[in-house]
Amino acid sequence: MRRNFVLHYETTIAAAHRLTKDVYTKKCAEHTHGHSLRIVFTIVTTKLDETDMVIDFGKLKDLAHQYDHRNLNDFFENPTSEVLAKHLAEEVFKMLPDAEYIGVTVWESDHSRVRYEIRNDDLTRLLNTCKQLDESLRRKETSQ
Numbered sequence: 051m052r053r054n055f056v057l058h059y060e061t062t063i064a065a066a067h068r069l070t071k072d073v074y075t076k077k078c079a080e081h082t083h084g085h086s087l088r089i090v091f092t093i094v095t096t097k098l099d100e101t102d103m104v105i106d107f108g109k110l111k112d113l114a115h116q117y118d119h120r121n122l123n124d125f126f127e128n129p130t131s132e133v134l135a136k137h138l139a140e141e142v143f144k145m146l147p148d149a150e151y152i153g154v155t156v157w158e159s160d161h162s163r164v165r166y167e168i169r170n171d172d173l174t175r176l177l178n179t180c181k182q183l184d185e186s187l188r189r190k191e192t193s194q
């Protein structure tokens with residue numbers, strides 16, 4: 051039997067970009083232009099933090115909104131929705147290394163979206179737990 055928390059958080063940002071790969075010559079490569087990007091975070095986890103939350107929704111909002119009304123080319127070499135989705139998922143993973151699943155969907159229009167997924171398997175989670183234990187032991191040793 052499996053028991054999880056499944057968190058969803060959705061927000062929308064407005065951001066500019068221009069795709070820069072020479073091999074891509076369509077509309078998004080011509081001029082810097084704006085998109086209204088709907089970003090959906092999905093997190094599956096069995097663990098809650100010290101406040102009994104999966105994660106404070108505000109942290110996810112801040113993560114997405116650092117790109118609101120910004121030019122994504124200032125942050126990413128070739129800012130496709132795929133690149134943004136992957137980056138956001140990796141940032142969530144840094145905050146929640148024990149989460150079983152992290153998915154970030156970036157909607158570029160009403161008809162097109164992309165999702166990047168991190169499936170944290172049992173072995174990876176076990177290794178993370180070992181690393182955390184190791185770190186807390188080391189902290190204890192140095193504080194004595």
Ligand SMILES: [Zn+2]
Pocket residue numbers: 067077078083084085
């Ligand atoms: Zn575009």
